[in-house]
Amino acid sequence: MAGANTLTFTDAGWDTDVLQSDKPVLVDFWATWCGPCRAIAPSVDALATEFEGKVKVGKLDVDNNGATAMRYQVRGIPTLLVFKGGQVVDQMVGGASKAAIQQLIEKHIS
Numbered sequence: 227m228a229g230a231n232t233l234t235f236t237d238a239g240w241d242t243d244v245l246q247s248d249k250p251v252l253v254d255f256w257a258t259w260c261g262p263c264r265a266i267a268p269s270v271d272a273l274a275t276e277f278e279g280k281v282k283v284g285k286l287d288v289d290n291n292g293a294t295a296m297r298y299q300v301r302g303i304p305t306l307l308v309f310k311g312g313q314v315v316d317q318m319v320g321g322a323s324k325a326a327i328q329q330l331i332e333k334h335i336s
Contacts, residue, residue, distance in 0.1 A: 229271030233284030237291045243284070245312040250334045251282040252327075255298075255305040257289050262321040263304040269324035270306075273331060281331055308334050 235243055235253060244251045254270050256263035274283035288295040288303060298307060298314065308316040308330060318330055 229274055231274040231278050231283070232271050233274075233282060235284045235286040235291070235294075237293045240286075240291075240294050243282075244309050247282055247309070249280065249282050250315075250331070251284070251309040252331055253307045253309065254283075254285045255288050255295055255300045255303050255307070256285055257287060257303055260303050265321055266304055266327070269322075269327055272324060273328055276328075277331060277335075280335055283331075306330065310334050 233243065244253060252270075252273070254263070254266070256267070270283060270285070277283060286294055288300060300307075302319050304319075304321065306318040306322070306327060307314050315334055316330055318326070322330075
């Protein structure tokens with residue numbers, strides 16, 4: 227359910243893939259049964275391509291990776307978190323337009 231440039235994050239690879247990244251990381255916390263998650267998926271995939279090389283963009287399935295979702299107190303999905311230097315620097319909860327997600331990312335590109 228991800229585009230060619232959209233990464234898949236897991237509990238197992240979280241620290242390496244997200245927290246130790248040298249680039250900002252946008253993580254889409256989602257689930258297959260979530261309608262709004264499916265609605266924003268094309269925007270997330272398009273932004274993964276547009277920001278390739280500048281920002282890591284990926285998804286974390288909360289049903290299969292509950293430990294990470296709990297660690298960041300993700301209670302509603304979709305939840306988009308932006309990580310920079312291993313810390314959450316921004317978030318957006320609920321459905322959003324591609325433009326809104328793009329603005330969320332652009333604030334954190336140095």
